[in-house]
Amino acid sequence: MIVELLLQQLVNLLSLGSLYALIAIGYTLVYGVLRLINFAHGDVMMVGAYIATFALTRLPWPAAFGVAVCGTALLGVAIERAAYRPLRTAPRLSLLITAIGASLFLENIGIVVFGGRPLAFPAIGLFDRVLHIGGISLPLLSVWIPAGTAVVLAVTFWIIYRTRTGMAMRAISRDRETAQLMGVNVNRVITLTFALGSALAAVGGIMWSIKFTSITPLMGVMPGIKAFVAAVLGGIGSVPGAALGGLVLGGLEVLFVAFLPELSGYRDALAFFILIGILLIRPRGIMGEDLPE
Amino acid sequence: MINLLLALSSFLVTADPALPEKAKVGVVLSMTGDTAAFGDMTWTGIQIAKEMKPKVLGADLELVLVDNKSDKIEAANAAQRVVQRDKVIAILGEVASSRSMAISSVAESKKIPQISPSSTNPLVTQGKRYVFRACFIDPFQGQVIANFALQNLKAKTAALLTDIAQDYSVGLSNYFKTTFEKGGGKVIKELRYQTNDQDFSPQLTVLKGTPPDVLVITGYYQEAALVSKQARGLGLKSTILGGDGAEAPELLKLGGEAVEGFYFSTHFDEKSATTAIGRKYVEAYRAKFNKAPDALGALGADAYFMLAEAIEKAKSFEPEKIRDELEKMKGFEAVSGIISMDEKHNAVKSAVVKKVEKGEFVYVTTVNP
Numbered sequence: 001m002i003v004e005l006l007l008q009q010l011v012n013l014l015s016l017g018s019l020y021a022l023i024a025i026g027y028t029l030v031y032g033v034l035r036l037i038n039f040a041h042g043d044v045m046m047v048g049a050y051i052a053t054f055a056l057t058r059l060p061w062p063a064a065f066g067v068a069v070c071g072t073a074l075l076g077v078a079i080e081r082a083a084y085r086p087l088r089t090a091p092r093l094s095l096l097i098t099a100i101g102a103s104l105f106l107e108n109i110g111i112v113v114f115g116g117r118p119l120a121f122p123a124i125g126l127f128d129r130v131l132h133i134g135g136i137s138l139p140l141l142s143v144w145i146p147a148g149t150a151v152v153l154a155v156t157f158w159i160i161y162r163t164r165t166g167m168a169m170r171a172i173s174r175d176r177e178t179a180q181l182m183g184v185n186v187n188r189v190i191t192l193t194f195a196l197g198s199a200l201a202a203v204g205g206i207m208w209s210i211k212f213t214s215i216t217p218l219m220g221v222m223p224g225i226k227a228f229v230a231a232v233l234g235g236i237g238s239v240p241g242a243a244l245g246g247l248v249l250g251g252l253e254v255l256f257v258a259f260l261p262e263l264s265g266y267r268d269a270l271a272f273f274i275l276i277g278i279l280l281i282r283p284r285g286i287m288g289e290d291l292p293e
Numbered sequence: 294m295i296n297l298l299l300a301l302s303s304f305l306v307t308a309d310p311a312l313p314e315k316a317k318v319g320v321v322l323s324m325t326g327d328t329a330a331f332g333d334m335t336w337t338g339i340q341i342a343k344e345m346k347p348k349v350l351g352a353d354l355e356l357v358l359v360d361n362k363s364d365k366i367e368a369a370n371a372a373q374r375v376v377q378r379d380k381v382i383a384i385l386g387e388v389a390s391s392r393s394m395a396i397s398s399v400a401e402s403k404k405i406p407q408i409s410p411s412s413t414n415p416l417v418t419q420g421k422r423y424v425f426r427a428c429f430i431d432p433f434q435g436q437v438i439a440n441f442a443l444q445n446l447k448a449k450t451a452a453l454l455t456d457i458a459q460d461y462s463v464g465l466s467n468y469f470k471t472t473f474e475k476g477g478g479k480v481i482k483e484l485r486y487q488t489n490d491q492d493f494s495p496q497l498t499v500l501k502g503t504p505p506d507v508l509v510i511t512g513y514y515q516e517a518a519l520v521s522k523q524a525r526g527l528g529l530k531s532t533i534l535g536g537d538g539a540e541a542p543e544l545l546k547l548g549g550e551a552v553e554g555f556y557f558s559t560h561f562d563e564k565s566a567t568t569a570i571g572r573k574y575v576e577a578y579r580a581k582f583n584k585a586p587d588a589l590g591a592l593g594a595d596a597y598f599m600l601a602e603a604i605e606k607a608k609s610f611e612p613e614k615i616r617d618e619l620e621k622m623k624g625f626e627a628v629s630g631i632i633s634m635d636e637k638h639n640a641v642k643s644a645v646v647k648k649v650e651k652g653e654f655v656y657v658t659t660v661n662p
Binding site (some may be wrong): 001055097115116118120132137139183211212213217218222254260261266268 | 330333499
């Protein structure tokens with residue numbers, strides 16, 4: 001019995017943790033190239049979820065997801081053009097403020113366009129099924145989410161380390177001016193980074209919506225913060241770090257609720273506690289690079 | 294000539310000294326955020342009531358709606374704003390008890406009457422001079438759910454899932470527990486979460502070893518739907534129960550098949566509409582939306598009608614006089630039943646139990662206090 005319960009919690013841990021990981025990867029990617037804490041990431045995720053919800057009423061799910069991912073990538077590019085590019089040479093603080101502005105803008109536009117009441121994400125049979133193996137219930141989604149995260153991680157790795165664009169991203173992340181002097185088209189690469197980061201946010205938003213059903217204009221706020229914590233925990237800027245940070249954060253949350261049920265209402269507080277802890281003990285995170293002076 | 298004009302104008306002024314052409318009423322509701330459905334449903338009810346009775350003492354009651362984003366602090370700010378900027382004579386709101394209390398601190402200090410349509414926690418009006426409500430309170434609602442579980446469902450064990458961020462949920466869980474254990478039942482697990490949580494699997498997994506007969510979630514519809522869904526996903530077969538916070542179309546939309554057989558107590562059903570004005574309201578609502586009216590809308594309408602009645606009785610728009618009349622209200626025929634204020638400003642009324650059946654809310658029974 002105890003073993004079954006532990007295994008069940010392990011299933012819970014993997015599905016929540018890899019969901020955080022998925023969102024954190026996109027978050028950290030943008031930071032890695034631009035050194036920008038993109039607070040609008042969670043809200044971009046929300047837009048992805050809405051596009052998918054509407055697309056699903058007209059298209060079969062693979063097409064609908066494709067539309068959502070592409071649409072959200074375009075949105076990311078638009079945000080970069082409108083909010084971040086004009087401030088490319090401004091101090092870091094201005095970028096942070098404009099990111100918060102972009103986040104509030106998306107949330108409020110969401111409220112105006114979609115209204116305050118939640119929509120239900122359409123059920124998709126393939127993802128909705130639950131397998132009962134012995135005493136363990138295995139929602140198929142708990143397999144799909146980690147699998148999806150693994151694929152996303154692999155693709156991201158491939159882009160960063162095996163393509164010319166990835167090489168340019170790494171160069172810009174190291175030293176933007178020099179990269180530019182060496183003939184790297186900085187604007188183009190940053191645009192591509194945003195497109196990729198936002199596409200990842202859309203994948204995260206879709207997975208999140210399949211799991212939690214309810215779509216609201218403010219749905220991205222908490223996942224955005226959790227992804228930020230996961231990214232810092234794993235080492236902000238590091239893609240494998242973000243994946244690891246997501247898994248660790250999801251794992252700690254599940255264990256916290258499972259073993260301290262009387263404190264289970266404070267799981268969000270736990271995330272902030274972890275954030276403060278990591279900043280005090282090891283600010284560069286588990287797998288982060290050494291911070292420059 | 295001038296004398297005549299002066300005489301005439303003084304006559305016009307003295308004819309109706311205190312009655313203005315319009316009076317503003319603040320409406321503070323959660324139009325966005327976690328319980329946006331509640332704000333929306335209540336606002337619909339208030340608007341229908343206003344269409345049914347647009348003028349009081351010849352003056353237009355102008356409604357000033359402010360959204361509190363389902364947030365306590367925003368609710369207090371909104372109340373502050375309607376009192377100071379709009380000079381309202383009364384405030385209608387909120388649905389959630391925590392937010393009603395945030396508003397009542399403003400109402401009390403500014404001496405403006407507040408009518409909460411549907412906040413059921415006893416603390417909302419307790420010890421307050423200017424705060425009233427159109428609904429019953431949670432000690433009664435807790436009894437209704439517990440007795441329903443014991444008698445109708447023959448439940449012996451229960452698990453409680455409480456939203457620690459909501460006074461409503463914390464209170465209702467406690468009252469449920471008291472009655473359920475007095476009646477011979479046993480609460481085997483008390484689990485907690487916070488508004489906005491979406492993942493309940495770790496909590497619910499704890500129940501897998503010893504599944505309770507009933508799982509009681511005392512929070513609001515969004516979480517109730519997700520809990521049902523995740524409980525069924527984990528293979529838990531317990532009957533799931535809730536309070537009036539579960540009643541929103543979102544429960545059905547978000548919960549899907551998982552909320553089939555979900556029972557909850559609430560304030561009103563068109564089948565339980567006994568008053569003339571209640572039947573008129575049902576008609577107006579059906580004509581407009583072509584569906585059955587919900588309890589929160591009915592209570593929103595009642596809050597409006599209570600205010601109108603108090604103004605008419607007081608023959609004045611002065612907040613203090615309106616307050617006095619609200620306090621004296623006895624046997625007032627409202628949409629959701631007959632409202633008499635008890636000494637703690639609570640309406641003493643019957644409760645309704647509903648059930649989800651084939652994706653719809655179905656009337657089960659009426660329970661009298």
